[in-house]
Amino acid sequence: KQEVTQIPAALSVPEGENLVLNCSFTDSAIYNLQWFRQDPGKGLTSLLLIQSSQREQTSGRLNASLDKSSGRSTLYIAASQPGDSATYLCAVRRGSGNTGKLIFGQGTTLQVKP
């Protein structure tokens, strides 16, 4: 059974700091991994999607890496800003079937202090 874990559960940093969020999964047979952002009481916004054949994806100040063999992904946020404060969720897409089902981690809640 695929399990996804995110550490830490919460993180507080001063503005301008570079930071790394971690995501680990137990079954390396995944099709892809996706990072989402969730603002309080809101839905999810997709940030980055990494296919199983890729090692990393970049969008602006965000960089996500994927190491399937070790079951790990990291989301790197450069020069953090108060507007980055949110909960960040990673999700893996199951390796069997064609139903697009995602398995989510519990999220890391980030607070960037001005």
Add this chain to the structure above:
Amino acid sequence: DGGITQSPKYLFRKEGQNVTLSCEQNLNHDAMYWYRQDPGQGLRLIYYSQIVNDFQKGDIAEGYSVSREKKESFPLTVTSAQKNPTAFYLCASSRASGYTDTQYFGPGTRLTVL
């Protein structure tokens, strides 16, 4: 504007009542999904539909029911059989249910049982 709408934003239910959560999308997506999110946890899949008039159970379908009579709509009914329905409910859609397609999320409905 294209997107996914969910209503109501907040919903209160008395024990023993059935309630229906609305999800509508105008993205012309074939696949739609319902997730449940509990505090400090990731999302768990309740039901999903790959095409009109077809749907499958997700990981936690007990106590829930859905219908997919129109491509744009995928309502979720929380029945009295659901033991602990208080949660945040998120609807999502994707172009297809294949593993390469990104899921887009609605703003969510927060259900509270009184």
